Amino acid sequence: MAPPVSSRSHRIEIAARRISAVLALVLSTGYLPAAEPPGARHAAFQEVVKRGPVVHGRIPHLLVNRQLHAAFHSALNRIQGLESCRDLFENLGADGFQVLADTTYVYADTGPWRSVCDRACAFTTVGGPAVGLCVQFGRISTAEATLVLIHEALHGAGLGEQPHDPNGLAPDEIDEMVRNACGF
Numbered sequence: 432m433a434p435p436v437s438s439r440s441h442r443i444e445i446a447a448r449r450i451s452a453v454l455a456l457v458l459s460t461g462y463l464p465a466a467e468p469p470g471a472r473h474a475a476f477q478e479v480v481k482r483g484p485v486v487h488g489r490i491p492h493l494l495v496n497r498q499l500h501a502a503f504h505s506a507l508n509r510i511q512g513l514e515s516c517r518d519l520f521e522n523l524g525a526d527g528f529q530v531l532a533d534t535t536y537v538y539a540d541t542g543p544w545r546s547v548c549d550r551a552c553a554f555t556t557v558g559g560p561a562v563g564l565c566v567q568f569g570r571i572s573t574a575e576a577t578l579v580l581i582h583e584a585l586h587g588a589g590l591g592e593q594p595h596d597p598n599g600l601a602p603d604e605i606d607e608m609v610r611n612a613c614g615f
């Protein structure tokens with residue numbers, strides 16, 4: 432007759448092995464997205480992080496300027512760190528990191544585009560290289576501003592939107608998609 436202690440310790444050992452197997456799986460998949468990109472890509476990433484966003488002219492509003500720099504870095508990190516976030520761009524045949532790196536930001540709460548700022552905190556044209564920023568952009572949270580930059584970058588990569596694109600998503604639906612894919 433096997434002593435009960437032995438059979439119990441056997442069960443415990445199996446349970447422990449199962450747990451460690453599950454842990455290893457979680458850790459290895461958990462580490463994958465955060466792994467450093469190889470060689471040249473990593474260097475390019477560091478270069479853009481150091482350079483910061485490309486700004487056309489001057490941003491006269493201090494909060495908008497600060498917000499742009501903080502949100503730009505946060506957006507780069509989310510795209511770099513989350514495969515699901517990168518995939519939003521890859522589904523459009525674009526590289527999200529490159530789209531952000533190539534975007535030119537312009538303060539738009541003056542001049543011909545002023546009226547757009549009555550109903551938006553940022554805007555762009557589909558496939559266009561420039562994003563207009565309004566005063567309101569400086570007044571939202573940095574997380575929200577990060578979401579805005581990724582949303583506008585998707586337009587830069589060619590993503591259409593209702594009502595201009597009848598087959599496109601509504602603005603709220605694009606926000607929701609970015610929230611889910613980019614870890615908000």
Ligand SMILES: [Zn+2]
Nearest residue numbers: 582592602605
């Ligand atoms: Zn939009």
